[in-house]
Amino acid sequence: MWHGLGWPIYRFMKSYFDQLGRTVQKRWQQKNFSLESFPEIASSAMVESPPSESVDLEEMIHEFLINDDQPFQSQSGFGQPELVAFNHSRFYIRILFWLEGTTDVHQHEFSGAFHVMSGSSIHAEYEFETAHPVTPYLSVGDLQMKKIALLETGRTVPISSGRRCIHSLFHLDMPSVTVVIRTHNDPGTGPQFNYLPPHVAIDPIHAGSDALMMRRKQLLGVLETLGDPEYAERVCEMVESLDFERGFHTLLHAMEYLQALGEWEMVLEVFQKKHGELATGVSATLGESLRRDVITRMRSYIEEPEHRFFLALLMNAPNRLEIFTLISARFPNQGPASVILAWAEELIEPTDFGLAILDAVFPETLDVPIQKQAEMLLAALQNGLEGGAAAESLPGELEEIQGVLRASSLGVLFD
Numbered sequence: 001m002w003h004g005l006g007w008p009i010y011r012f013m014k015s016y017f018d019q020l021g022r023t024v025q026k027r028w029q030q031k032n033f034s035l036e037s038f039p040e041i042a043s044s045a046m047v048e049s050p051p052s053e054s055v056d057l058e059e060m061i062h063e064f065l066i067n068d069d070q071p072f073q074s075q076s077g078f079g080q081p082e083l084v085a086f087n088h089s090r091f092y093i094r095i096l097f098w099l100e101g102t103t104d105v106h107q108h109e110f111s112g113a114f115h116v117m118s119g120s121s122i123h124a125e126y127e128f129e130t131a132h133p134v135t136p137y138l139s140v141g142d143l144q145m146k147k148i149a150l151l152e153t154g155r156t157v158p159i160s161s162g163r164r165c166i167h168s169l170f171h172l173d174m175p176s177v178t179v180v181i182r183t184h185n186d187p188g189t190g191p192q193f194n195y196l197p198p199h200v201a202i203d204p205i206h207a208g209s210d211a212l213m214m215r216r217k218q219l220l221g222v223l224e225t226l227g228d229p230e231y232a233e234r235v236c237e238m239v240e241s242l243d244f245e246r247g248f249h250t251l252l253h254a255m256e257y258l259q260a261l262g263e264w265e266m267v268l269e270v271f272q273k274k275h276g277e278l279a280t281g282v283s284a285t286l287g288e289s290l291r292r293d294v295i296t297r298m299r300s301y302i303e304e305p306e307h308r309f310f311l312a313l314l315m316n317a318p319n320r321l322e323i324f325t326l327i328s329a330r331f332p333n334q335g336p337a338s339v340i341l342a343w344a345e346e347l348i349e350p351t352d353f354g355l356a357i358l359d360a361v362f363p364e365t366l367d368v369p370i371q372k373q374a375e376m377l378l379a380a381l382q383n384g385l386e387g388g389a390a391a392e393s394l395p396g397e398l399e400e401i402q403g404v405l406r407a408s409s410l411g412v413l414f415d
């Protein structure tokens with residue numbers, strides 16, 4: 001069988017990807033393997049013959065399990081897992097499975113294109129402005145979100161190497177499967193920075209290979225487990241004597257425990273005093289990093305797809321308006337505020353201290369019986385979603401509840 005564009009429909013995965021690879025190879029060779037031309041060649045090949053329409057996922061899995069005639073498989077830990085479907089000396093095609101994957105904001109040392117073969121994702125694109133390299137492995141600057149959109153099955157997106165393409169993906173369905181046609185490596189476009197919004201870029205490979213820091217963090221873990229009363233003092237000494245990069249990684253590691261100890265502000269001040277202007281964006285970056293960690297942890301026990309979509313929005317979207325737009329794209333026939341209220345109601349759970357929506361726990365200071373808490377939490381949320389009557393005009397109790405919501409992962413709904 002053939003598509004209108006002259007592409008056959010393949011019964012077997014291998015023949016499909018062989019044909020896709022050979023087409024890309026031939027077209028790229030005609031462009032003298034110019035790196036500039038590769039993203040367009042890779043994406044148009046998948047737009048013409050979309051993997052989402054050409055390959056049956058179940059058959060593909062079955063065939064990969066029993067057919068030994070496969071390209072060389074990598075040892076890559078990326079994807080859950082990564083299958084190599086076509087390999088050429090200048091590029092390869094990989095199929096990535098994602099079970100609960102969310103990527104950090106990142107750039108690439110390669111170029112090409114990716115295609116959503118199964119499932120869907122929230123895709124956010126960024127620019128890193130006023131970048132100031134502290135070392136070749138760490139820069140400070142301003143990460144600005146340029147676009148956030150829902151990528152449904154069948155969408156193809158070009159990838160450029162380096163800072164031209166900074167993005168993140170939050171996969172919504174289990175599994176999400178993407179096909180990537182990519183170069184092995186684009187010389188001179190590394191390192192493959194990860195971005196910690198809103199102000200820091202780090203080379204994760206360099207950070208991961210600093211064995212001395214790894215051991216120091218493990219040693220801090222020992223002090224934490226032992227409840228060492230000198231913990232905060234030790235961390236202070238570290239950030240006082242170490243360089244910016246190692247000091248930053250120390251703070252990143254110790255922040256949550258220091259906050260629980262009530263010592264965070266004191267340690268942060270030592271770092272800020274030492275590094276002056278260079279440290280300006282560090283507090284906001286560490287705060288955002290912790291917020292994202294909290295949402296990622298909730299994702300590990302929240303399985304309902306719509307609730308995971310809600311978490312994706314809370315983690316990635318910059319404000320209420322963008323969240324409403326993304327909900328309307330996915331659920332065009334429902335009002336976004338009522339969708340959120342329905343999710344919030346489904347997510348209400350009892351804790352030791354009272355009812356909670358995600359990490360927003362009903363304030364203990366209010367003496368309200370548990371039977372009434374759900375209604376009040378939802379009323380405070382609804383007020384925020386409606387752009388709200390100013391908090392000060394709310395009854396005192398709702399104002400206090402709204403304060404808890406604002407300080408939680410739901411805070412972005414009030415921006």
Ligand SMILES: [Fe+2]
Pocket residue numbers: 106108167
């Ligand atoms: Fe990527």
